[in-house]
Amino acid sequence: MSEAIDWDRIGADLDAHGCAVVQGLLDAQECSAYAGAYDDQARYRSRVVMERHGFGRGEYRYFDYPLPERLAELRTGMYGPLAGIANRWHGAMGIDTRFPAQHDAFLARCHAAGQRRPTPLILRYREGDYNCLHQDLYGEHVFPLQLAILLSRPGEDFTGGEFVLTEQRPRMQSRVEVVGLGQGDAVIFPVNQRPVNGTRGPYRVTMRHGVSRVRSGHRHTLGIIFHDAE
Numbered sequence: 001m002s003e004a005i006d007w008d009r010i011g012a013d014l015d016a017h018g019c020a021v022v023q024g025l026l027d028a029q030e031c032s033a034y035a036g037a038y039d040d041q042a043r044y045r046s047r048v049v050m051e052r053h054g055f056g057r058g059e060y061r062y063f064d065y066p067l068p069e070r071l072a073e074l075r076t077g078m079y080g081p082l083a084g085i086a087n088r089w090h091g092a093m094g095i096d097t098r099f100p101a102q103h104d105a106f107l108a109r110c111h112a113a114g115q116r117r118p119t120p121l122i123l124r125y126r127e128g129d130y131n132c133l134h135q136d137l138y139g140e141h142v143f144p145l146q147l148a149i150l151l152s153r154p155g156e157d158f159t160g161g162e163f164v165l166t167e168q169r170p171r172m173q174s175r176v177e178v179v180g181l182g183q184g185d186a187v188i189f190p191v192n193q194r195p196v197n198g199t200r201g202p203y204r205v206t207m208r209h210g211v212s213r214v215r216s217g218h219r220h221t222l223g224i225i226f227h228d229a230e
């Protein structure tokens, strides 16, 4: 995170659209290093083949602790500013839980509740693979924002495979958002719910995310979730 990130713009985009993009969060070298280490099993605690669980098609691996240094820095560094947005959102949604300013303190809360397993993950999609709409909830403690970083080059390494978000509004039709990402770009999005301003004050909408079918090539992403898993 060498360049300054415009957190006011990110907060405004999240409020208005339910997602925000940070361009070039990782450089091309970092992206290919993560993607190239997909098969380096020593870094990961487990592997999930999506088809076996009805999650879609493709696979992913959860990193083990200790996380690679840069990944740990990214997770801790992004948490602080996002905690401010998360607390504001909880206020707007009438949810009592508040998040501490430091990621360590939030992780201590997760760990005390038995959520001790790291959740950062790397995903790999090949031709025909996709990720069904889902939510990354791993226990009672949920940090309401997460990010996904595209490691591959759209149009060069792969085609298709678009990141999508759906927003389910109470007693209304659902809305969809397709997020255009370049290599190294991150999308920040809600894990579960977000507040939307209505004429009678804010109401809650339910969000899900997924990936459309990869038409050709290989697509890798790095996912950063701030709560740990049971």
Ligand SMILES: O=C(O)CCC(=O)C(=O)O
Binding pocket: 123, 131, 136, 147, 148, 163, 209, 210, 211, 220, 221, 222, 223, 224
């Ligand atoms: O591959 C993607 O873009 C989505 C990955 C995902 O579901 C996540 O990071 O939680």
Ligand SMILES: [Fe+2]
Binding pocket: 134, 135, 136, 209, 223
């Ligand atoms: Fe996910």
